[in-house]
Each structure stands twice: as C-alpha cells, then as structure tokens.
Amino acid sequence: MSKVIMVQGTMSNVGKSLLVGGLCRVFAQDGLKVAPFKSQNMALNSFVTADGLELGRAQAMQAECAGVAPSVYMNPILLKPTNDVGSQVIVNGEVVGNMSARDYFAYKKQLVPDIMTAYNELQEWADVIVIEGAGSPAEINLKSDDIVNMGMAKLVDAPVILVGDIDRGGVFAQLLGTLELLEEDERARVKGLVINKFRGDKSLLDSGITMIEDMGKVPVVGTVPYVHLMIDDEDSLSERLDNKWDSSSESLIDIAVIRLPRISNFTDVAPFESINGVKVRFVNNPREIEGSDLVIIPGSKNTISDMKWMRESGMEAAINRFSLNGPVVGICGGFQMMGNTILDPEGVENESEDGLALSSIRGLGLLPIITILQSAKHRSQTEDCFDDLTGIYESLSGEEFIGYEIHNGITNIDYDAIEDTFSKEESPDLVERDDEGKIILVQNGNILGTYVHGIFDNGDLAYRLVEALASKKGVVLQSQDYDFNAIKEAEYDKLADVVRNNLDMDFIYSLIK
Structure with missing residues (x-):
C-alpha cells in the first residue's frame, strides 16, 4: 500500500x-x-x-x-x-x-x-x-x-x-x-x-x-x-492574468496575449515568459495592443461567445489593424477565431454570453478557413515538424514539435473565399495536416494558427521566434542558451x-x- x-x-x-x-x-x-x-x-x-x-x-x-x-x-x-x-x-x-x-x-x-x-x-x-x-x-x-x-x-x-x-x-x-x-x-x-x-x-x-x-x-x-x-498555473486565478508578475525587468520584446472571457490553456505562452528581455502581458482592452511586437490569441472554452466579445469590445478591429504589419498567433480556439466563419450546427457551445443561442458567427477573417464545431471532442498528442514557413516564422521551418490537441470541431480551407485554390495571392502560404488529413496548422504572411497546444514548449522554438521579432525591431537580445524543457526542470x-x-x-x- x-x-x-x-x-x-x-x-x-x-x-x-x-x-x-x-x-x-x-x-x-x-x-x-x-x-x-x-x-x-x-x-x-x-x-x-x-x-x-x-x-x-x-x-x-x-x-x-x-x-x-x-x-x-x-x-x-x-x-x-x-x-x-x-x-x-x-x-x-x-x-x-x-x-x-x-x-x-x-x-x-x-x-x-x-x-x-x-x-x-x-x-x-x-x-x-x-x-x-x-x-x-x-x-x-x-x-x-x-x-x-x-x-x-x-x-x-x-x-x-x-x-x-x-x-x-x-x-x-x-x-x-x-x-x-x-x-x-x-x-x-x-x-x-x-x-x-x-x-x-x-x-x-x-x-x-x-x-x-x-x-x-x-x-x-x-x-x-x-x-x-x-511553472504552470492551475486556472484563471493566476496572477499572470492580472499582469502582477513582470516576466522581464528589461523589456525589449512585448507580447500581448488576449485575455478572453473564457480563456483556456493560457500556459501555452509560458515559454515566452522565460526568455530574458521579453514581457508577456494579458490584455482585454484594444488600446493595450498598441506597441506590441506579437499578439497571441489563446484557447477558449466557448469560441463563439469569445468571438462575439472580441467584436463588441473593439478587440477584433485592433487585432486586424495590428495584423497589417505585426504577427498574430492563434492557438486552438484562437486559431478557429482567425477564420472566416465558425459554425455550430449541433449547438455544441449552446449559448452566447447573453443567453441567446448562436449557430454561427463571422470570424476575424485573418485566414481563409472555416470551422465546424462538433460534439465529439478531439483529444490527441501530436508529433510533427514545421514545413516551409515564411516571413517572421521562417526560422522554425524544419523543426520538430510535440504537443497535444483538445478541441470540438474540424477546420477546413474556405474554398468559397478563394477564387483560385492555387492562387498565390489568395491561398495560405502553408497548410499542415496530420496523418488523418486534418488541418493542424495554417500560415499566411504575418498570421499563424494552430490546433497544437504546447507547440512552443519544444526546445528553443519560442526563442527562435523572439529572435526574429528582435531582428525585425532592430534590437539585440541577451545571449541565452535556451531550452524550455531544461528551464522547466x-x-x-x-x-x-x-x-x-x-x-x-x-x-x-x-x-x-
């Protein structure tokens, strides 16, 4: 015993x-x-x-x-x-x-x-x-x-x-x-x-x-x-969400994480908090995005409801403006919100914040994708590698990652929104699928969306992205032998x-x- x-x-x-x-x-x-x-x-x-x-x-x-x-x-x-x-x-x-x-x-x-x-x-x-x-x-x-x-x-x-x-x-x-x-x-x-x-x-x-x-x-x-x-916090009582914990005494790179009303798995941003010179802020006011070097839209337990909040709060407009020149990363629910439409034909999410049922909602329109929510929850550990990413994400290309997926719904390319599937101007730069052919990652210019939680926990992936942000900004990060798994241990x-x-x-x- x-x-x-x-x-x-x-x-x-x-x-x-x-x-x-x-x-x-x-x-x-x-x-x-x-x-x-x-x-x-x-x-x-x-x-x-x-x-x-x-x-x-x-x-x-x-x-x-x-x-x-x-x-x-x-x-x-x-x-x-x-x-x-x-x-x-x-x-x-x-x-x-x-x-x-x-x-x-x-x-x-x-x-x-x-x-x-x-x-x-x-x-x-x-x-x-x-x-x-x-x-x-x-x-x-x-x-x-x-x-x-x-x-x-x-x-x-x-x-x-x-x-x-x-x-x-x-x-x-x-x-x-x-x-x-x-x-x-x-x-x-x-x-x-x-x-x-x-x-x-x-x-x-x-x-x-x-x-x-x-x-x-x-x-x-x-x-x-x-x-x-x-170290990972249990829930939304975390002082990280209230920005009471300053992740960097000297902020060279500023990362704004959208504090959704139903935010989930916000631990996905923890690797960035451990990098010298990086400040991670959880924001719920559109003005707080200004001056950021990267915006992250995290997971959500109620994607449609949180998308509605993004629109009504003015966060949608602020993110869209930022995305013209700045990178935006969406993870799980944040990835779903990046698309053109989220459909809920089975009533999976049941209600919006005001108690009225919503069967669909228009997304941010940052990626030509459409998501259909399903009652069956997809749960799996995912192991893959980045294909040929472009722009700010190029340094991640070819790198392996291990993470996990937890989501209700399947995401597909919104072909109705693309006049020519093979048109370079309209098609995403990269679409990655798992062994079953399901989309797990899409990149188009400054926009990167993925279903994989913990994708930046692997090795020095978070540091590589921050280095690219620093290079774009013209600042130099303190040299750091960075391995997130070693840092956690x-x-x-x-x-x-x-x-x-x-x-x-x-x-x-x-x-x-």
Missing part, C-alpha cells in the same frame, strides 16, 4: 498546486516513486495524455515534478466551466456532458467508485501519493457530499496539511476559522499548518505562530516565502528547494511513515 499525505487550503489559490508539486519533487529526489492525485479539479487549463485522455494541467505539472508520465488516474474528475452556472464534466478523461452546478452536486456522489478505482491504480506502483484538495474544506453548505477535501481524506485515511495565504491577508483567521468549522474527526486529520506566500522577516511572525498553535492545537510546520517560478528543482528549506520535512516524513 502506498503512503499518503494530503494538502488542503483555506481557500482557492493559496498555493496548494505548487506545494504538492514541490513535495512530489522532494520525494522523487529522495528516491521514492511518487504520484500526485486530485479527485476533482475545476480548471480550463488541461492536458492530454499519451492515450488521448484529458486531465487537469496542474496534475500534469505535478507528474513532471515527480518524474513520471501524466495519467488520467491522477485526476479522475475534471470540470471545465462553460458559463457562470455550469461546467463540462469529464470523467476518466472523457466527456460525460454539460451540467449545471446543482445537477452536478446531486450527481457527484455516484463518481466515488471512479475516484477510488483511479486512486487504487496509482497504489499499484507509487510509494507515496500526494493528494491535493480543492477550494476549502470548510464550505459548510457543501460538506455533506464532499469528494475532494475531507471526504477524500476519509476515503483513504490521509493526514492533512492545511495551507493559508498570508499575501492575501488574514492568514491567522483563515487557518483558525477553517479549523473551527471542521467536524471533530476532520479536525483530528489536520496534522500541520503552513503559512504560504510570506514576504519579509519571518521572525515577525513568531508571536502569531505561538498564539495560533496554542489556540488551534495544531503545529505550524512551515512558513513558505513568496517566490516567482515559471530547473524550475521544478527550485520549487523543491523552497519546500525542503521552508517546511519541516522530518515532520512531513513522520506523517507518511
């Missing part, structure tokens, strides 16, 4: 995902076989496994920290919000359907066997399973049917570390309040408290820590400093150092032994 430890938080975004990742890395460095686990995750950032199944991106990151391949068993239930009151429900990596919050609440207890099957699969090989909770265990209106916090801890008899976020204020109230709202048996499971995201002199916390330990009868087993790490090691140096690891090991 695997040993187990669980990390829960006083609320969302206290840093649970990174602490779990850090623990996974520490245990792996110490020679243990480690598996992360989160029974239920709500996030729009997801990953596709080698067998074509979908799980939360945070659990994929934690698997990388542990040095193991991501598996759907690490996240058997994934909820992807489609609007403010409902989500797409994914069980064991496959879509079950869309449910309202109330319907899912009534349904989720039926998923306990799926949760335990997944957990038991990990027990077959893991020495240690590190479980992540969700939100707070003290949501007293939801506790009766909990399957992700104390409900999960009870299912597998896990000791719990409770984490509070001092950066958002009120950390002592967070921790003590959470303990007070737990049932007696739940409170007994909490073996240690962690104060996360601390800035300043730790000695200033000493008196508060003494008081909270006296009042809560639970030891504080670590105060973790606020650190900037280039170094960041995971830094995360492990932070955890090892700031948590009482002897105490942590005593819990799993």
